[in-house]
Amino acid sequence: MLHNRGITGGQMAPRILIRASSAIDARGETAPASLLVEGGEIIEIGTPQQVGDVPDARIVDATDAVVLPGLVNAHCHLDLSGPGPVPFTGSFASWLDEVLHLRGDATPESMAAAVGRGIELSLAGGTAFVGDIAGVPRTTQLEVLRSSPLGGTCFPEFFGLGTRQQAAIEEMDSILAEHGGGDRDVLLGLSPHATYSCGPRAISHAVDRGVPVAIHVSESLEEARFLADGSGAFREKIERLGAWNEGVEIPGTHPVDYILDLLGDRPALLVHLNYVEPRHLDLLADANVTVAYCPRASDYFGHPSDGHHAYQAMIDHGIPVALGTDSLLCLDTPDRISVLDEMRHLHRRDGTEVSTLMTMATHHAARGLGLDPSLVDFSPGATGGVIAVGGVPEGGRFVDALHLDEPPRWLVPPVSS
Secondary structure, three states: OOEOOOEOOOOOOOEEEEEEEEEEEOOEEEOOEEEEEEOOEEEEEEOHHHHOOOOOEEEEEEEEEEEEEOEEEEEEOHHHOOOOOOOOOOOHHHHHHHHHHHHHOOOHHHHHHHHHHHHHHHHHOOEEEEEEEEOOOHHHHHHHHHOOOOEEEEEEEEOEOHHHHHHHHHHHHHHHHHHOOOOOOEEEOEEEOEOOOEOHHHHHHHHOOOOOEEEEEOOOHHHHHHHHHOOOHHHHHHHHOOOOOOOOOOOOOOHHHHHHHHHOOOOEEEEEOOOOOOOHHHHHHHOOEEEEEOHHHHHHHOOOOOOOOOHHHHHHOOOOEEEOOEOHHHOOOOOOOOHHHHHHHHHHHHOOOHHHHHHHHOHHHHHHHOEOHHHHOOOOEEEOOEEEEEOOOOOOOHHHHOOOOOOOEEEEOOOOO
16 A cells, blocks of 8 residues: 655746755656756756746755655654653663553544654654554544644554453454544554464454554563563563463564564565564565664664574565654664664664665655555656755765764755645
8 A cells, every 4th residue: 555645836836946955765866957847846847957947936055965755764753752761771671661561541632742752853853744652532633643744653652462452353353443544644553562462363464454564573582582572671561561361472483583474465564674684684585564664763772683684685675664763762862763864873773774764764764655656756757845955065975964963954845724
């Protein structure tokens, strides 16, 4: 399913000619660059000589900047934007307790305020589309997102093990019946939370609904231990929450094997995949999945334990890998939530190629959310917006912007319908 939401304008909308040091999208980089936009639609991109003068256009001088399409954050938790960044104490299971505490105290008013702040920080980060996980109360988060300039997919989160799977299934069907369908700027998906918190019937039901699905998979070693033999910190947590029951099934296998067996050829966005084995690469390449990798969050938690996430090996195997931020709780940029900072992090840490980073932050992420990838490149037609990253030297290109800490600014902003 491809969603075509973008910015469109009437016939009388003004033309804008953006002149930049360079322009880059998943298809390549042009330097220097001229980008002609009319009513929020991309008309033409090329060098200044190729585009030429456009007498009726308003000139936007971005010659000290690199311009990019609005970015896609494939995985975020905007409802956790209230407290701001917090230190990690060293225990992933204990950290999850803190998240459950935050969500347990949520009211519709506090949820709306936290999501609203997350939207503001996302826009400050040059984000046009999000894959946002919605905690309880789920519909509040969806409504706030749908009233914002952001597009993308909202994934209400569900928990259900053993005999509690039927209740989760009924909740999924209820929210889809009430809020799904239609031509929406923010699609409604589903998120059966994780392989350790949702049973096989609940997960299979979600991916059978024909909507985008996001699932946390192989995020921690505690998860792998629980799926292997039902023991460890997650077993203790499930019992403490009163969620353990006689119907809980322990698959006795690795989380990646487990989820791929449940999915078959059905699509899903698999979040994190911090712990994979080399044999999983071919299996993932043959599956209909997109991986959402959150580099700063993984480093914050110390995942994977050997310090080497397999995202580059996945890409080399033809697996689409998208970038996400996870929540503001684990970021080092309190003034913004941006995959641009994830791109900078990977370039500085790993020397990841510019073309790979742009694809992860646009085309692959759009695919994972069920969006039309052309919304986040400079091909002619509707666009999710245009951002600029300033401070580059004369003749600078995107690789120079990756060495800066400048926040992006909107030249053509996203708008709600």
